[in-house]
Amino acid sequence: MGIQTKGDRQKFSRLRQSLVRLAGEVGELIESFLSHQPVVKGSVYELKRKCGKPGCKCAQGELHARMVVSASEKGRTILQVIPHGFLVEVERKVRRYQELRRARAKLVEIHRQMLRVMDEMEGMRREDLSGKGKRRSGGHEAGWSL
Ligand SMILES: [Zn+2]
Numbered sequence: 001m002g003i004q005t006k007g008d009r010q011k012f013s014r015l016r017q018s019l020v021r022l023a024g025e026v027g028e029l030i031e032s033f034l035s036h037q038p039v040v041k042g043s044v045y046e047l048k049r050k051c052g053k054p055g056c057k058c059a060q061g062e063l064h065a066r067m068v069v070s071a072s073e074k075g076r077t078i079l080q081v082i083p084h085g086f087l088v089e090v091e092r093k094v095r096r097y098q099e100l101r102r103a104r105a106k107l108v109e110i111h112r113q114m115l116r117v118m119d120e121m122e123g124m125r126r127e128d129l130s131g132k133g134k135r136r137s138g139g140h141e142a143g144w145s146l
Pocket of ligand 1: 051056057058059
């Protein structure tokens, strides 16, 4: 095969641009992994509940609301009340974790694309050995079409 026609060269050029672009995206995506900032694998939401004390306002339907962060660990759901004043910080850590997961999923997809492009480029460049000529005859007789 090899890259011979003008069309081949244009196609190869497009593939090369794709590969460089994808590699650039990889460079951007790993940035979130370079940080040492803490992350929390969980989700933040408002939990409303009754405390159970008779005569409390919650008995009349005015439930107690607390912000909590929940996480699934070893199949169990862990619920932790977020102390007042810590909501923003916890949400930030949760967002960082989600960002890592998003970046990771995107990296998997980009690597798939890169492999497709690289395989295609390799295929275009590959010159198969000709079946002509004697086999195992020392190489220089093996039918180069130069
Ligand atoms: Zn109550």
